[in-house]
Amino acid sequence: MELEKVLAITGQPGLYSLKLQTRTGFVAESLVDGKKINVGMRNNVSLLSEISMYTHTEEKPLAEVMRAIAKKENNGPAISHKEDSNKLMAYFKEVLPDYDEDRVYASDIKKVLNWYNLLQAKGMVSSEAPKGKGEKAEAAETAEGEAPAEKKPAKKAKKE
Known part of the structure; x- marks a missing residue:
């Protein structure tokens, strides 16, 4: 479930999808009727992911x-x-x-x-947990259950 770009805007019914950032705020599209609105910095906006x-x-x-x-x-x-x-x-x-x-x-x-x-x-809900960064890290673990060794930064070449 991707809630990172879904917004609730105080004073506006329904939910909105974040479409574009502008100089003075951003453009959001209603998930109810598809209409786009300009949202200024003074509006109280909440990301559903937060x-x-x-x-x-x-x-x-x-x-x-x-x-x-x-x-x-x-x-x-x-x-x-x-x-x-x-x-x-x-x-x-x-x-x-x-x-x-x-x-x-x-x-x-x-x-x-x-x-x-x-x-x-809108088909944006699922009972499945999304595969995130934490699951990728778990998949990278070795068979013994140990985390893989950290990569060391490459040595800089000496100038001659």
């Missing part, structure tokens, strides 16, 4: 929460964000059993489910 949910033990990245929803729903749509707050909280408890009920509000759950359903409709 958002986390509170749990009793740690903060869980939004991508992991969305993967948990996708796993529960077999990569299909989740329940509507317009459901009753009690029903949404019970659903979220199934997805993320250790979420902190004191710091995660029903409005937060509604927003996450709305975003999930929007991204799922």
Whole structure:
């Protein structure tokens, strides 16, 4: 799930994809209707990749929460964000059993489910974890489980 270029813009409905940086801000394209808008530096913008949910033990990245929803729903749509707050909280408890009920509000759950359903409709949600830098490093380990030796910088040639 690639959330690095997906934005939530305060005062704008839905989610946006970062398209182009300009001198005064950037251009974003709506994932709902495809319209492009100019976003200035004064707008409050959040990258979905930087958002986390509170749990009793740690903060869980939004991508992991969305993967948990996708796993529960077999990569299909989740329940509507317009459901009753009690029903949404019970659903979220199934997805993320250790979420902190004191710091995660029903409005937060509604927003996450709305975003999930929007991204799922665009085919941007998967229950599979992306192969990242950490997994490449693990694959590079030797059969004994040791990390490969560090490469030393090449020696500079002497001038004659």
